Amino acid sequence: MRRITLLHKESLEDIFAVEADSFTLPWTREMLNAEFLKSYAFFLGIFDEERLAGFSLNWVLFEEGHIADFAVLPEYRRQGLGGSLLDASLQEMSRRGAGVVHLEVRKSNVSALALYASRGFERAGIRPRYYTDTGEDALLMQLILETKDNDDIIHHIREDANDSGPKQRC
Numbered sequence: 821m822r823r824i825t826l827l828h829k830e831s832l833e834d835i836f837a838v839e840a841d842s843f844t845l846p847w848t849r850e851m852l853n854a855e856f857l858k859s860y861a862f863f864l865g866i867f868d869e870e871r872l873a874g875f876s877l878n879w880v881l882f883e884e885g886h887i888a889d890f891a892v893l894p895e896y897r898r899q900g901l902g903g904s905l906l907d908a909s910l911q912e913m914s915r916r917g918a919g920v921v922h923l924e925v926r927k928s929n930v931s932a933l934a935l936y937a938s939r940g941f942e943r944a945g946i947r948p949r950y951y952t953d954t955g956e957d958a959l960l961m962q963l964i965l966e967t968k969d970n971d972d973i974i975h976h977i978r979e980d981a982n983d984s985g986p987k988q989r990c
């Protein structure tokens with residue numbers, strides 16, 4: 821059984837495992853841990869039974885949402901988990917007041933670009949040499965959120981308080 825829920829500090833090691841398995845330039849544990857202290861940041865996780873199969877890290881500052889990090893474990897890809905997690909992340913950002921959502925993605929990241937396009941994200945700009953490992957450009961993607969009630973995709977959402985200010989990259 822699959823479920824999507826807010827993640828808390830006790831999931832840090834599992835988040836890091838997904839992160840390390842997904843990126844050539846992964847966030848460190850310390851970077852991920854710092855996100856739990858920020859009032860505008862929240863993690864959502866998608867579970868297969870008790871296993872964390874993917875997560876999103878999202879920020880909402882006033883009416884602007886940002887997907888800062890997003891990944892699904894390799895063995896769970898192309899099964900719809902990323903799409904479900906993205907839908908839930910957008911729904912929760914909208915609920916927290918976001919009217920627009922941005923994210924950065926590598927120009928060469930075909931799967932992520934296809935996923936974001938499938939949800940209506942459009943190219944809004946380019947960030948030259950954004951990724952420090954290869955010097956690759958990032959595409960800045962944008963989605964205007966519709967102001968309507970979404971179906972209840974997120975289960976077991978609990979509000980939690982955190983505090984502090986932004987950083988970057990997906």
Ligand SMILES: CC(C)(COP(=O)(O)OP(=O)(O)OC[C@H]1O[C@@H](n2cnc3c(N)ncnc32)[C@H](O)[C@@H]1OP(=O)(O)O)[C@@H](O)C(=O)NCCC(=O)NCCS
Pocket residue numbers: 842843890891892893896897898899900901902903904924925926929930931932934935936938990
């Ligand atoms: C991008 C990522 C999160 C997608 O997760 P996923 O669980 O495989 O996504 P889904 O199965 O829900 O796919 C949803 C849609 O995205 C597109 N898509 C996903 N992977 C794709 C691929 N390899 N090639 C082409 N399209 C792809 C398709 O439109 C797909 O719909 P479909 O399966 O009905 O054709 C996953 O590939 C991943 O974690 N990659 C490494 C980390 C990363 O790049 N994160 C994004 C950083 S910005």
